[in-house]
Structures are given as structure tokens and as C-alpha cells.
Amino acid sequence: MVRVEFLGPIQKEALELDIKNLNELASILQDDESMKEWLENSAVAVNDTLVSSREHPLNDGDKIVLLPPVCGG
Amino acid sequence: MLYLYDGGLDVPRILKDWYEEEASSNYGAYIPFIGTIRDEDGIDGLSFDIYEPILESWFKAWQEKAKERGAVIKMAHSRGDVLLHESSYIAAVFSPKRRVALEFIDEFVEDFKASAPIWKYDLRDGQRIYAADRSTAIKGSGILS
Numbered sequence: 001m002v003r004v005e006f007l008g009p010i011q012k013e014a015l016e017l018d019i020k021n022l023n024e025l026a027s028i029l030q031d032d033e034s035m036k037e038w039l040e041n042s043a044v045a046v047n048d049t050l051v052s053s054r055e056h057p058l059n060d061g062d063k064i065v066l067l068p069p070v071c072g073g
Numbered sequence: 074m075l076y077l078y079d080g081g082l083d084v085p086r087i088l089k090d091w092y093e094e095e096a097s098s099n100y101g102a103y104i105p106f107i108g109t110i111r112d113e114d115g116i117d118g119l120s121f122d123i124y125e126p127i128l129e130s131w132f133k134a135w136q137e138k139a140k141e142r143g144a145v146i147k148m149a150h151s152r153g154d155v156l157l158h159e160s161s162y163i164a165a166v167f168s169p170k171r172r173v174a175l176e177f178i179d180e181f182v183e184d185f186k187a188s189a190p191i192w193k194y195d196l197r198d199g200q201r202i203y204a205a206d207r208s209t210a211i212k213g214s215g216i217l218s
Contacts, residue, residue, distance in 0.1 A: 008122050008192030009203035026217040039218040043211035048126040052213045066217075067124065069208035072150065072191030073108045073162040073182075 002062045010038050010068055022046075022054040025064065043067040075132045076149040077123060081110075081159030087149050091165055095145065100167040104174040106182055108162035110155055117196040118156040119204075124190040131189055135181055144168035144177055148185075154196060188212065 002019060006012040012034060019025055022044065029035045044051055045065045046058065058064070076087070084107055092103060110119050132148060139146040144166050151161040164182055168174040187209050194201040 007124050029217055040215045041210040043214040044216055045127060054216050067190055067211055069210045070191055071193040071204050071208040072185055072189040
């Protein structure tokens with residue numbers, strides 16, 4: 001199982017999923033109407049490192065976070 | 074060093090502490106940037122969420138860059154609500170000579186705006202409203218779309 005958390009303004013509870021890579025996560029979230037506005041503009045980190053490819057493999061216990069657009073300061 | 078505080082920053086104290094920390098480090102320049110919440114568009118203040126694990130690794134990478142140039146970078150930021158005319162953000166560079174610090178603070182603050190995992194909300198009538206139009210997608214966003 002992996003845990004998926006949604007940061008900042010994304011109003012969504014964390015998910016526990018049995019998936020092997022980010023392609024599978026993409027399919028699940030694309031079917032979720034509440035995520036429509038966030039998928040295009042959110043970055044993804046696995047175990048707190050930003051990743052650039054959907055092929056990124058996932059292991060049991062990994063933590064995935066989705067980071068929507070930022071504005072510090 | 075990275076310092077996070079609940080609510081508005083105590084600017085004089087932070088600037089004084091940082092000054093004193095480096096007073097005998099032989100830096101010729103101390104260049105701070107202080108961000109203050111302005112009274113505009115009828116807001117009552119701003120509010121911030123921070124994702125600390127990635128903020129810390131992002132800041133650590135900038136500390137390394139500063140070190141390569143013989144400089145030191147320090148940053149303070151607020152969590153939660155910050156009212157009008159208070160400060161939510163201070164960044165400062167110390168370097169042997171002014172040119173490095175002036176250039177570095179500019180690069181650092183620009184990347185901070187584009188990359189630091191912090192989310193801003195306007196405070197209006199007790200509501201927290203995400204500042205979507207002022208926010209920037211982190212580089213590499215959209216891989217799940």
C-alpha cells in the first residue's frame with residue numbers, strides 16, 4: 001500500500017492505495033471529478049522528492065504528495 | 074538557517090538576532106529582504122500553509138549554493154494567519170562583498186516564489202480564500218494529467 005496526500009488548498013482526504021506506479025495513480029485521479037482542476041497544475045513528490053515521470057516505480061509504504069501552485073512570502 | 078513561526082514575524086528581533094549571529098564572521102555585507110502584508114483589495118490579512126519536509130530540502134540546496142559563493146542564507150516565514158502591515162517573510166544573505174549578496178538575494182527570492190511549497194490564502198470576513206491567481210505551478214507539474 002502507498003499513501004497519497006493532497007496539500008494546501010486541495011480539499012481531499014488522504015488515500016491508501018494498492019498501486020505499483022504513478023500511471024495507476026493518474027488513472028484513479030483522472031476519474032475523480034474533484035481533482036479535475038488540480039491534476040494539470042500540481043507537482044508530485046514521492047517520499048518528499050519531486051518526481052518528473054509517471055513511470056516512477058512505487059514501493060510498499062511510499063508516501064506520495066500532490067503540490068498545487070505555490071505562493072510564499 | 075530556516076526559521077518558521079506561527080503568525081506574524083517579529084522583524085526587529087529576527088534582524089537583530091541574525092546580525093548578532095554573524096557579527097564576528099567577517100562578512101562585509103548583510104542584505105535582508107522583508108516582505109510585509111499590504112492593505113489592498115479589502116483583505117484583512119493573509120494566511121499560509123507550509124509543507125515542511127520539501128521546504129527544508131529546498132532550503133538546504135540553497136544553503137549549499139550560498140556556501141559555494143562564500144555566503145550564508147537565512148530565512149524566516151510565517152505559518153497561519155498574518156495581519157495587515159505585519160511581516161510574513163524575511164530572507165537575508167551575508168557575504169564577504171556586497172555584489173554576491175545583492176545577486177544572491179534576487180535569485181533566492183525568485184526561486185522561493187516559484188518553488189517553495191507554501192500556499193497563500195486571503196483572509197476576508199473570517200474566510201480563508203486560496204490565492205489561485207497569484208500562485209505558480211512548481212516546475213514539472215502536471216505529470217498526472
